[in-house]
Amino acid sequence: MEDNVLIVKKLESLASLSSGKKTKLKLEPADNFGAGGAAPEKGFEHTVASGDTLSTIVQAYKKKGIKVTVDQILKVNPGLVPEKMKVGQKIFIPAPEK
16 A cells, blocks of 8 residues: 555656646545455546546546556446446546556
């Protein structure tokens, strides 16, 4: 978890150096977010913003160096219906495996 926090802080500092970005991410480390009894997952809690789709979320995380796919997000968020995401809804973004 300590490594995860350090990575998040570094990513946030790198994000603050870039300008003109349309999508701003607040990367929050999360452990076992919504993992109904499964093994703990490492990743990030993402709060859905206006205009977000899973594709735009994936692209925003890729710009921050976090490689994730729509399929990976759907797999760790059982019951998530992309067409019915609401502003303020929290979803789990899995951390890339090493």
